Each structure stands twice: as C-alpha cells, then as structure tokens.
Amino acid sequence: MKYSPEELKELLEKAPTDEKGRPILSDEDFLDNLKDLPAGTKSDRGKVANNGGYLDPGKKGDPKTISNCSKAGKAAQAANAERRKIAETIDIFLKTVDKETGKTMQEKIVEAMGLKAMDGCVGAAEFIRDTVGEKPTDQVSLDVMTDKDREVLKNLTERLGLNDKS
Numbered sequence: 001m002k003y004s005p006e007e008l009k010e011l012l013e014k015a016p017t018d019e020k021g022r023p024i025l026s027d028e029d030f031l032d033n034l035k036d037l038p039a040g041t042k043s044d045r046g047k048v049a050n051n052g053g054y055l056d057p058g059k060k061g062d063p064k065t066i067s068n069c070s071k072a073g074k075a076a077q078a079a080n081a082e083r084r085k086i087a088e089t090i091d092i093f094l095k096t097v098d099k100e101t102g103k104t105m106q107e108k109i110v111e112a113m114g115l116k117a118m119d120g121c122v123g124a125a126e127f128i129r130d131t132v133g134e135k136p137t138d139q140v141s142l143d144v145m146t147d148k149d150r151e152v153l154k155n156l157t158e159r160l161g162l163n164d165k166s
Contacts, residue, residue, distance in 0.1 A: 002032050018042060030054075 003011060015023035022040045025033075030043035037049040047054045094106040101108070116124035129135060 001029065003029075003036075005036065008033055008036055012038070012041065 011025070011029065012023045015025055017023055020040075022042055024042045024044055025037075027043045027045045027047070030037070030041070030047060030049070034049060034054060035052045039050050041049040043054075094104065094109075096105050097103070098105065098108060103111070110128075113124045113127055117128055
C-alpha cells in the first residue's frame with residue numbers, strides 16, 4: 001500500500017530494525033513506497049533501498065546466491081582466458097621469424113609502415129608517430145558564450161566597478 005509522507009514516517013518509526021538500526025518493512029510496503037524510502041531501509045526479504053531503487057544482495061550461504069556467484073566467476077574466467085589467448089596468439093605471430101629475411105613479423109610490419117609513410121601515406125605516418133608515443137592529445141574547446149552574453153557581462157562588470165584598475 002502506498003503511504004503519504006507522514007504515514008510512511010510513522011511506519012518507519014514503528015518498524016522493527018536490524019542490528020544496525022535500519023528499519024525493516026514488509027516486502028509489499030517496501031516495493032510500494034520504494035521511491036520515498038530512505039537509503040538503507042530493508043525489506044523482510046533482504047532487499048535494501050538505495051536512491052529510489054534497491055539492491056538485492058542475496059544471503060550468504062544461500063544455494064541460489066552461491067550458484068549465481070559461481071556462474072559469474074566462471075564467465076569472467078572464460079572471458080579473461082579468451083582475451084589472453086588472443087594476446088598470446090598475436091604475440092606469437094609478431095615474434096615469428098621470416099625464414100627468407102631473418103626478420104621478425106614485427107620488424108617487417110614496422111618496415112612496411114615506414115616505407116608507406118615515406119611514400120606519403122598519412123595513416124602510416126600517424127601509426128608510427130602514435131606508436132612511439134608522440135600522439136597529440138585531443139583538445140576540445142567549447143565557447144558557448146554569445147556576443148549578447150559578453151555584452152551583459154561587460155555591463156555588469158562596469159556597474160559593479162570591477163573594470164577600475166585602481
């Protein structure tokens with residue numbers, strides 16, 4: 001049931017509290033009044049009010065919580081393993097030595113990019129510049145003041161006497 005602010009305040013004062021002194025409401029009252037509840041208010045099912053929403057932390061030792069955490073951990077491990085696999089494959093490729101020239105693939109790529117840059121390829125020149133750490137930083141400048149804004153500021157500073165250099 002949705003309560004008025006006064007009724008909700010009274011309900012929270014009368015509600016039982018947890019070991020930290022946070023009020024505990026029935027799940028129904030919790031969900032119906034969620035947007036108006038102070039952060040930290042709990043439901044009888046363990047949900048915790050948080051900025052108009054709620055956190056459902058799960059209970060420590062609960063089989064469902066353990067299962068969910070286990071699934072998340074396994075998924076993260078799999079993703080990290082796949083990432084490592086790609087990085088290792090690229091590393092192996094770059095270290096592979098060409099039998100004809102005796103150069104590594106990495107050396108051949110750098111040489112090819114250098115030759116393209118010397119032929120006038122801007123992308124190759126940027127690749128080399130960026131790779132050696134001389135990439136310029138991107139700077140964005142926003143000038144949102146209009147001429148009318150500047151005129152208002154000028155008039156205001158004159159009225160306040162801020163243009164005086166004395």
